[in-house]
Amino acid sequence: MALPFQAERSEPRPVTVPAPSGRAARAAAKVRAGLPRTGLAVLAGLLLALAFPPFDLWPLSLVGVAALSLLTLGRTARQAAWTGFAFGLPFFLLLLSWLRVVGWDATIGLSVVEALFLAALGAGLALTSRLPGWPLWAACLWVTQEWARDRLPLGGFPWGRLAFANTATPFTPLAALGGAPLVTFAVALAGALLGWAALRLRGPRRAPKAAALAALGAVATLLAGYVVPVPTAAADTVKVAVIQGNVPNPGMDFLGRPMMVLNNHAAATEKLAADIKAGKAEKPDIVIWPENSSDLDPFSDPLAYRRIDDAVKAIGVPTLVGTLVDGPDEQHVQNEGIVWDPKTGPGASYTKQHPVPFGEYVPFRDQLMKVITRLQRVARDFYPGDHNGVMQLGPARIGDVICFEVAYDEIVRDTVDKGARVLVVQTNNATYAKTGQPEQQLAMSRLRAVEHGRAVLIAATSGISAVIAPDGTVQQRTEELTAAELSATVPLRDGTTVADEVGAAPEWTLAVGGLLACGAAVLIGRRRGTRPLAAGTPAERGSLDQVVP
Structure with a gap:
């Protein structure tokens, strides 16, 4: 018998969990299913x-x-x-x-x-x-x-x-x-x-x-x-040298110290010139440098101008030079391919029409820079060009497209429609070396060759540079992160494909x-x-x- 002041012991009450509602149960069942x-x-x-x-x-x-x-x-x-x-x-x-x-x-x-x-x-x-x-x-x-x-x-x-x-x-x-x-x-x-x-x-x-x-x-x-x-026949040809000068370091800081990338491409061009003079190599009709082969604006930096001019004079043929050019105002820079003649210097140019968002320009810059500080690395926005890349480079009427632009149908098609006889892809993949991105871009260039029946010349700072026949066959290519030079004779075609029409x-x-x-x-x-x-x-x-x- 319990004492008056003692409470009777009781078994703990079981805790009951309410069953999920019908809607929640059905939702969970749908997720599982x-x-x-x-x-x-x-x-x-x-x-x-x-x-x-x-x-x-x-x-x-x-x-x-x-x-x-x-x-x-x-x-x-x-x-x-x-x-x-x-x-x-x-x-x-x-x-x-x-x-x-x-x-x-x-x-x-x-x-x-x-x-x-x-x-x-x-x-x-x-x-x-x-x-x-x-x-x-x-x-x-x-x-x-x-x-x-x-x-x-x-x-x-x-x-x-x-x-x-x-x-x-x-x-x-x-x-x-x-x-x-x-x-x-x-x-x-x-x-x-x-x-x-x-x-x-x-x-x-x-x-x-x-x-x-x-x-x-x-x-x-x-x-x-x-x-x-796939039409490939051509009445004319052109002898081409593609220069891949390489970069100091792959990744976000591929440029290294000022003039390093430019010196690499100028030195590779001068070496080719020396080999030609020694009878070890055949002289090309034109030379192609890649995107950003000059890391300084030659029009505002006299040393960069002189370095490019000396290299082009040494090789003695018109050269397509990729460089960044200041302007049209202090907040912008232009990504250009410039025809550089050994006698008359810089001439016609093409400015990249389709800059890459967040890579070459920052949309909504004032708002996003406050939140994503990394975007400060894009100090100035790239200013888009307003015309296609058809230019006369020595005996060849080329159609220049720059880097990612090769992925856009209308940009490449426009160059062919306006008379390009050979396609040139100037690119700088140094940021993405050994990641698979250069291979993906090479594949796009192969498709463009077949689509338009044009030879495609890829000039890359650090790889992959390549010579692609009009049927899409890769005739020559370089390895990544190596200095290299490709020499080839490629067709200059005037005919168009059904896709062009x-x-x-x-x-x-x-x-x-x-x-x-x-x-x-x-x-x-x-x-x-x-x-x-x-x-x-x-x-x-x-x-x-x-x-x-």
Whole structure:
């Protein structure tokens, strides 16, 4: 018996956790159900990145397209947008990993922005998967996505186009017909057809004959490039020397002390001149120096002017010099290629038209500089040029494009339209040496050669410099971080390709076709009284959901 002042002991009461509400439970269940699909999207995005240089596993571009097509099939637009983002983010993180030199925050930030376009693509793929012949509309939407990404925001960023993973593949000759957009369309169509074929091999409504027909269509698309002629014949040629002087240190501080980069290129040119005089080398008709081969403005620094002039006089032929020129005001600088004659000195010049945001100019400078102090390294904004790079360099009428500009269709096309007989890409990849970025830019240049039927000369400060034939073959190339000189005789062509004649028409046609297909899918859904965002036939959804929840 307990004493009057003692409290009776009682067992502890069990703690009950309230059950989650119905909405929260459903949301959690949806997240769990979507994890396998998201994981597969991440894997597919990584596989697509491996299709690009420096890995060059180009068949994976077909696998990536097929995987995204299947993963978005039968989804709502919202679900497919997430799948597209989950596909796009790892793709760009791996593809643009060379930006880590600037900072991983820059890599992640740019990758997120670019992945948003893949999210929109995913939603579009889900919508158009309800239409007959959806692989065709899927291919159009890939062009639509690239069309938008090449222009937005801040002038766009074309890295990661399917065409740039297929610059030495059976698809490549199609560039001579419709440029990079047609190559992207063909790759996407082949990949989507393979996805459709795989779908017809599984599920309750297996259709082996239809699968075989789709696979045959993919193979036909793959082989179509073999019947496309790439014009290469030329009546005239020019002897070229490309100078790669190298830099003191790769990375953000590649310039070293003032005049070091300029001295490297001047010394390499003078060495070539000495070899010519000694009979060890043949004298070229023209010499090409890379972007930023002079780290000082020769018009405001007499020592830089004299150093360039002495080197050009030693070689005795017109030389294209890459340099930064002050102006047009104190807040700006211009990235230029200047024709330097051994007798008359500097003449015609080309100013880079498309400076790189945050690398060569800072948008919203006053606001962002307060938050991101690293942007103070961009002390002055690059001032954009207002005309193309067609210039007379000795006997050759060249079309000069500078560095990242080779990724933009209209800039390169404009030089050919205005009479360029050979393309020159002046570039400075020293910041991104040994990161894979120079290989990616080399691949773009190969595609441009085929697209326009022009030889392409790449002059890089630290690599990769190259001589590319009009059929896209790399005839010579340098290694990175080495001083080198390339000598070659290249054709000067006047003829144009079909791609030159039709211009941007294929891109606009295919891009608008993708948008119209999305609109048609929405209208059809509403007429049938179904949810506008649903996609895929019941048979297709059932077949795919047996594999992926």
